[in-house]
Amino acid sequence: MTTLRATALFVGRPNVGKSSLFNTVTGAQARVGNFPGITVDVLEATVRIEGQGELTLVDLPGVYSLARAETEQSEEQITSNFIDQSLRESKDRAVVLQVLDGTQLSLSLQLTRELAARLAGVGRLGLVINQADELTREGRTLDTEALAQELGIPVLLVSARDALARDQVIHFAFKIADHSLVSPLPEALDTEALARRVLRDTAALSDTTQRARTRTERIDRWVLHPWLGPLLFVSVLAVLFAAVFLVADPTTTLIDACNKRLGAWLTPRLGGGFFASFIADGLLGGAGTVLAFLPQIVVLTLVLELLDASGYLTRGVFLVDRAMRKVGLGGMSLVPLLTAHACAVPAIRSTRILRDPRERLITLLVLPLMTCSARLPTYALLISTFFAHRSPWIRSLLFLALYAAGWVAGVLAAAALRKTVVRGRPLPLLLEMPAYRAPERSFVRKATQRAVKSFLRDVGTTIVVASAALWLLLNVPMPGAAMAPSDAPANVQRVQRSVAASMGRALEPITRPLGFDWRINVGLMGSFGARELMVGTLGVIYGLEDVDDNTTPLRAQLRQARDPQGRPRYDGRMALALMAFFVVACQCMSTVAALRRETGGWRWPLFVLGYTYSLGYLLALCVYQIATWLHVS
Amino acid sequence: MSLDELTLAVPMVIDSIATDASIEARLYALGVRVGESVEVLRRAPLGGAVHVRFASGLELAMDAAIAACVTVRPRVVPVYVGTE
Numbered sequence: 001m002t003t004l005r006a007t008a009l010f011v012g013r014p015n016v017g018k019s020s021l022f023n024t025v026t027g028a029q030a031r032v033g034n035f036p037g038i039t040v041d042v043l044e045a046t047v048r049i050e051g052q053g054e055l056t057l058v059d060l061p062g063v064y065s066l067a068r069a070e071t072e073q074s075e076e077q078i079t080s081n082f083i084d085q086s087l088r089e090s091k092d093r094a095v096v097l098q099v100l101d102g103t104q105l106s107l108s109l110q111l112t113r114e115l116a117a118r119l120a121g122v123g124r125l126g127l128v129i130n131q132a133d134e135l136t137r138e139g140r141t142l143d144t145e146a147l148a149q150e151l152g153i154p155v156l157l158v159s160a161r162d163a164l165a166r167d168q169v170i171h172f173a174f175k176i177a178d179h180s181l182v183s184p185l186p187e188a189l190d191t192e193a194l195a196r197r198v199l200r201d202t203a204a205l206s207d208t209t210q211r212a213r214t215r216t217e218r219i220d221r222w223v224l225h226p227w228l229g230p231l232l233f234v235s236v237l238a239v240l241f242a243a244v245f246l247v248a249d250p251t252t253t254l255i256d257a258c259n260k261r262l263g264a265w266l267t268p269r270l271g272g273g274f275f276a277s278f279i280a281d282g283l284l285g286g287a288g289t290v291l292a293f294l295p296q297i298v299v300l301t302l303v304l305e306l307l308d309a310s311g312y313l314t315r316g317v318f319l320v321d322r323a324m325r326k327v328g329l330g331g332m333s334l335v336p337l338l339t340a341h342a343c344a345v346p347a348i349r350s351t352r353i354l355r356d357p358r359e360r361l362i363t364l365l366v367l368p369l370m371t372c373s374a375r376l377p378t379y380a381l382l383i384s385t386f387f388a389h390r391s392p393w394i395r396s397l398l399f400l401a402l403y404a405a406g407w408v409a410g411v412l413a414a415a416a417l418r419k420t421v422v423r424g425r426p427l428p429l430l431l432e433m434p435a436y437r438a439p440e441r442s443f444v445r446k447a448t449q450r451a452v453k454s455f456l457r458d459v460g461t462t463i464v465v466a467s468a469a470l471w472l473l474l475n476v477p478m479p480g481a482a483m484a485p486s487d488a489p490a491n492v493q494r495v496q497r498s499v500a501a502s503m504g505r506a507l508e509p510i511t512r513p514l515g516f517d518w519r520i521n522v523g524l525m526g527s528f529g530a531r532e533l534m535v536g537t538l539g540v541i542y543g544l545e546d547v548d549d550n551t552t553p554l555r556a557q558l559r560q561a562r563d564p565q566g567r568p569r570y571d572g573r574m575a576l577a578l579m580a581f582f583v584v585a586c587q588c589m590s591t592v593a594a595l596r597r598e599t600g601g602w603r604w605p606l607f608v609l610g611y612t613y614s615l616g617y618l619l620a621l622c623v624y625q626i627a628t629w630l631h632v633s
Numbered sequence: 634m635s636l637d638e639l640t641l642a643v644p645m646v647i648d649s650i651a652t653d654a655s656i657e658a659r660l661y662a663l664g665v666r667v668g669e670s671v672e673v674l675r676r677a678p679l680g681g682a683v684h685v686r687f688a689s690g691l692e693l694a695m696d697a698a699i700a701a702c703v704t705v706r707p708r709v710v711p712v713y714v715g716t717e
Contacts, residue, residue, distance in 0.1 A: 065662030104690045107664040192689070226678050318694035322681025428696035429682050430659060435692075 004053030005093070008173040009086055011079060011115065012099035013108055014062035015311075015434035017130040019043075021099055021160040022059040023443045025169045030059070032450055040078060040352070041450065052174050058082065066114045074357055083115075087123050095124040095176040097169070102131040102142055102157065105199060109191035112151065113184075120184040126154045126176035128169060133159040140199050147198045152183055161440070216311075216435045223315055233316035237338050240303050244342040245373060247295040255288045278471060286467025289530060289590060290460040293345050294452060300339060300346040301451040302444060304353060309439035313353065314431045321429045327411045328418065330356065330426060333363045337410070340370035341403075345459070348594040349451060356427045364598060365422070365608055366413045368586040371406035374531035375582055377548070381535050385555040386575040405583045413611075421607070454597070462593035470529050470589070474522070474537070478502040492543040500525045514581070514620045515574030517563075524587065531587050572632045577624035585616035636673065637683060637700035644672040645705035652702035660699075664691050670708065673700075 012018035023030065026045035043059040060082050061075035086094035098115055100108035112127065119125050127147075135142060148155040156172045158165040223229055263280035270276035307313040313335075321331030329337070332354045340347035344367050351367070354360035379402055383395050418426070477497040495501060504521035511521055519541045526537030535554070539547030542557045561569035586592065586608050595605040639645060647667050650657055670688035676697075677683070683700045686692045 064659070064664075067658060067662065106689050107691055110662070110664055220674075220684075224675055224684065226675075230678055314694060318677055318682055318684060321694075321696075322677060322679040325681065428656070428699055429694055430656070430663070430696060430699060431694045432663065433684065433692040433694055 004174070004177070005056070006053065006174060006177040007056045007058065007086060007094045008176075009082060009094065009096045010057065010059045010099055011083070011096055011111070012062060013064055013101070013111060015432060016062070016099050016101035016104075016108060017160045018062060018099040019059055020440050020443050021128065021130055021158070021165065021169070022057065023440070023446065024160050024163070025166050026057055027166070030057075030446070032454060040075065041454070042078070042082075047170060049170060049174070052171075055170055055173055057173075063111070065111060066118060075355070083118060083123075087119070093124075093177040095126060095173055097126050097128050097173060097176070100127055100129045102129045102135045102199075103138065103140075105129070105142075106192040106195035109195060112153070113189075113191065116151075116153065116182050117184045119182045121181055123182060124176050124179055125182040126156065126172060126179070127151070128172065129155060129157045130160050132157045133161060135199075140201055143198045143200065147194070150189070150194055150198075151185060154179060219436055220315070223312070224319065229315075230319045233319050236307070236312075236316070237335060240300070240335075241338050241342055243299045243303070244296045244339055244346060247299050248292070248343060248373065251295045252292045255292050259284050259288045274475070277475070278468070282468045282471030282475075283464065285471065285529075286464040289467060290456065290463050293343070293455065293459075293590065296343055296346045297349065297451055297455050298448055300350055301448045304335070304350055305444045305447045306439050308353060309437070309444065311434045311436045314433050317431065318429070318433070325426075328414045329363065329411075330354070330359050331429065332356075333359060336363055336367060337370060340367045340372060341406075343372050343374070344368050344370065344588065344591045345594045348591065348598050349455070351598065358422055358424050359426055361599070361604070362414050362417050362422050364595060365417055365604065365611075366410040368588065368591050368595075368608055368612060369406050369410040369413060369584060371403045371583070372531070372588075374588070375402075377532045378527070378534045378582055379579055381538075381551055381555065382575040382579055384551070385558050386570070386572045388555075402579060402583060405580075409584055409615075413615075455594075458597040459590070459593045462596060463590050466589040466593065467529055470526070473500045473503075474498050474526055489543055491540060495522065495537075495540050498522075514577045514617070514624050515570070516578065516620075517569060520570075520574070520578065524581075527587050528589055530590065531582065534582075534587075573624050573627035576627050576632065577620040580623040581616040581620040583616075584612050584619055586612040634705055635701050636671065636685065636695075636703040636705055637697045639673045639705060641673050641675065644670050644708060646670055646708050648704040648706045650703050652699060656699060656702075660703075663693065664689055665693075665703075671703075671705065 010018055010022050022043065022045075026043075026047065029045040029047065030043045031045065032041045032043060040061050042061070044056065046054060046056045048054050060079040063076045063079045066076060066080050066083075083096060086096075096115060096119060098108070098112055100112070112125075115125055129142060129144070132142075142157055144155040144157050154172070154176060156168060158168050223232060263284055266284075267276045267280050270279055304313070307316070317331035317334075319331075320334055324331045324334055333351075335353060336347045336350045339350055347367055347370075348364060351360050351363050354363060379399065383398055387395055387398065418424075475494050476499050477494070478499045478501070500522050501518060504518035504525065507521050508516075508518050511517075516524075519538065522541060523534050523538045526540075527534035532548075535551065536548055538558075539545070539554050542554060544553050544557065547554045558570055559568070563569045592605045592609065595608060596602055599605065634645075636645075636647075647665070647669050650660060650665070650667060652660075665687065672686055674684045674686055674692070677694075680697060682694050682696050684692065685695055685700070
């Protein structure tokens with residue numbers, strides 16, 4: 001017997017339970033499909049059924065309509081293109097399975113009309129009505145035969161929470177594959193009246209419906225309370241932020257410790273030379289950076305999936321939207337922007353919750369300006385070195401000002417971007433508020449697993465490559481760079497002779513108006529690996545060990561450093577300028593790698609590098625000159 | 634009267650929707666139709682948006698600017714005179 005092959009595309013409105021039905025049907029087999037040029041994850045799975053053949057299932061993004069496909073990369077566009085493509089490619093028998101919410105049938109039937117029109121005479125369509133259990137609970141029955149007859153489209157009633165749904169849906173898909181082509185629905189068909197005709201209320205209806213409705217209503221009374229509501233939403237986000245922040249630190253410490261041990265074990269076994277050092281510091285260091293992000297990605301994805309699947313996220317957005325619009329962004333942007341204060345890398349992934357592609361792009365482009373935790377060691381070093389003699393109030397104010405500067409820069413950049421590179425009016429708030437539903441554990445777990453996998457594959461590799469390249473830059477001697485013999489340790493000599501040091505010296509004429517000498521320039525290059533590496537790189541340049549644990553010797557060195565004329569090499573002006581540069585410049589290869597993943601190319605990450613570095617330079621220049629004028633020392 | 638001025642929890646019927654084409658299309662896609670019954674459940678803090686519920690069971694968070702483009706009228710309650 002020949003194996004039959006068929007492809008079933010899952011299409012449906014958001015919040016009808018399409019993805020959880022897909023999860024029930026495909027189980028562990030689902031993986032992110034390899035569809036080039038798409039930044040939204042489209043899941044794919046292949047199941048084999050004895051005697052039936054092979055069925056490939058594709059879970060397309062949720063859409064309200066096929067017609068509204070005005071922007072590229074919108075869910076509507078992706079879904080629409082997939083359907084057209086499946087119609088063109090005739091090697092597999094392609095069927096479209098529309099997933100409908102039985103409890104809101106008339107709404108879903110609008111999409112049925114569009115699908116039937118699109119597929120008329122060329123494709124096959126089946127309706128899978130979900131929430132059978134919910135209907136029963138509400139005391140309603142659905143006459144699937146009458147519905148199928150009136151529409152001329154086969155209908156299946158299932159519940160995504162029921163394990164039996166798997167076989168039912170698969171057999172249904174094969175049945176549709178052999179079914180005749182779909183015809184358009186009659187113009188005169190009133191879908192609302194049809195929904196009323198096929199949904200029958202059993203005796204206890206009004207009572208139970210009322211109860212189901214009041215559950216969401218009851219929760220909303222508290223959750224959407226005029227002032228308790230926003231307080232709750234901001235608290236939830238604060239807890240999320242704290243969780244991301246809290247898991248980051250111990251992981252980094254642990255991975256650093258493991259790396260140190262592994263490096264110490266590996267170095268003598270690899271001969272202890274330059275190559276061993278490259279493996280131990282360059283490659284292992286990069287791999288460590290990647291691993292250190294994983295707990296943050298897990299926490300953030302897990303919490304956001306739970307918030308989204310439960311129906312709470314939209315409510316939070318409803319509450320804070322106005323406040324965010326005042327600064328030129330939408331309510332949904334608050335989640336990634338807040339998370340970016342812990343780390344921009346998981347925050348970049350979390351922008352997937354934004355449905356407006358323009359809003360999402362703007363948020364992605366300004367995220368790197370938020371004051372992430374990796375900036376803090378540098379701020380702390382500079383403030384404690386050059387402002388130690390000032391009162392604690394001034395020092396704390398300086399810290400606060402740095403945080404505020406991140407937000408101000410973000411808001412201004414968003415406004416400027418909207419007028420230049422990302423033109424177009426922001427979409428006003430218009431979101432469905434689904435009834436509260438308990439998120440399915442396996443669905444959330446799988447989404448988190450996918451986030452980790454995609455981070456390792458798409459972002460991790462870029463980080464490792466960039467980290468290796470950066471190590472070479474800081475350690476490979478510049479050809480022809482002769483140095484006076486000194487008694488400095490080998491790694492210090494290596495950095496002083498490195499390509500990076502030569503580049504740092506070459507850049508001095510440009511950076512001198514900011515107060516940066518070649519050492520600071522090399523520190524900036526080193527901190528492109530991760531901002532917190534600034535302190536360590538400066539430590540190596542000054543021949544100090546383990547400056548991350550104790551910055552006292554480094555602070556003393558920075559204060560005592562003199563230029564050939566005997567004047568202090570650095571002062572408060574340089575510290576302020578360097579901090580200003582740090583506020584704005586996207587000094588983080590991991591952010592760049594994550595941006596590449598989420599925007600699907602190098603164009604936007606390069607744009608971010610370009611605009612944040614030029615802006616950082618200008619800002620640092622202004623700060624240095626103003627500080628000189630104000631006699632800051 | 635427009636949807637954003639509506640008293641809370643008073644069901645009305647959508648009379649007209651007049652905003653720009655893309656938003657009208659989006660409202661249509663979401664399932665909002667002229668003639669449908671609608672009520673405002675609450676307003677967001679700072680007056681930015683309204684939470685509305687339609688007869689179909691659909692609930693939307695809607696920017697006040699969009700709600701201002703949706704006009705509503707009272708539901709006509711049939712009055713029977715005499716006996717059948």
